[in-house]
Amino acid sequence: MSDADIQDALVKLNEVVEKSDHSQTDSLDDAQVSVTAAAVSKIKEFIAQQHKKGLRITVHPGGCSGFKYGMTLEDTSSKDDIVIEQQGIQVFIDKTSMMKLNGASIDYVDSLQGAGFKISNPQAKASCGCGNSFR
Numbered sequence: 001m002s003d004a005d006i007q008d009a010l011v012k013l014n015e016v017v018e019k020s021d022h023s024q025t026d027s028l029d030d031a032q033v034s035v036t037a038a039a040v041s042k043i044k045e046f047i048a049q050q051h052k053k054g055l056r057i058t059v060h061p062g063g064c065s066g067f068k069y070g071m072t073l074e075d076t077s078s079k080d081d082i083v084i085e086q087q088g089i090q091v092f093i094d095k096t097s098m099m100k101l102n103g104a105s106i107d108y109v110d111s112l113q114g115a116g117f118k119i120s121n122p123q124a125k126a127s128c129g130c131g132n133s134f135r
Contacts, residue, residue: 071117
């Protein structure tokens with residue numbers, strides 16, 4: 001393959017990727033993540049303790065299955081965040097993470113095995129044995 005052929009192929013591939021990115025971002029207008037009453041209550045508690053405004057949920061590469069969830073308390077959302085407001089709390093999710101979280105439900109579970117947030121995610125095709133990552 002000549003350099004010109006390679007360059008032409010790269011241009012065409014980049015066009016396809018750009019169109020794909022736009023169509024996924026456009027579909028985020030209808031994206032939803034639900035937060036249960038138990039999770040809302042615990043988020044309110046954490047926000048009050050830490051004097052923050054909302055909970056950020058992220059999805060990033062990692063773990064044994066490919067992706068992991070991250071949660072941090074934040075003062076403000078970023079300009080490209082999707083902000084979910086429910087029962088007096090705010091959840092901030094960046095657009096890339098929302099593509100992997102669309103349709104998910106955030107719950108807070110307190111049981112004999114431990115307590116913590118549980119994300120039920122229909123986008124996850126599988127999870128690891130320890131439950132800390134998904135693909």
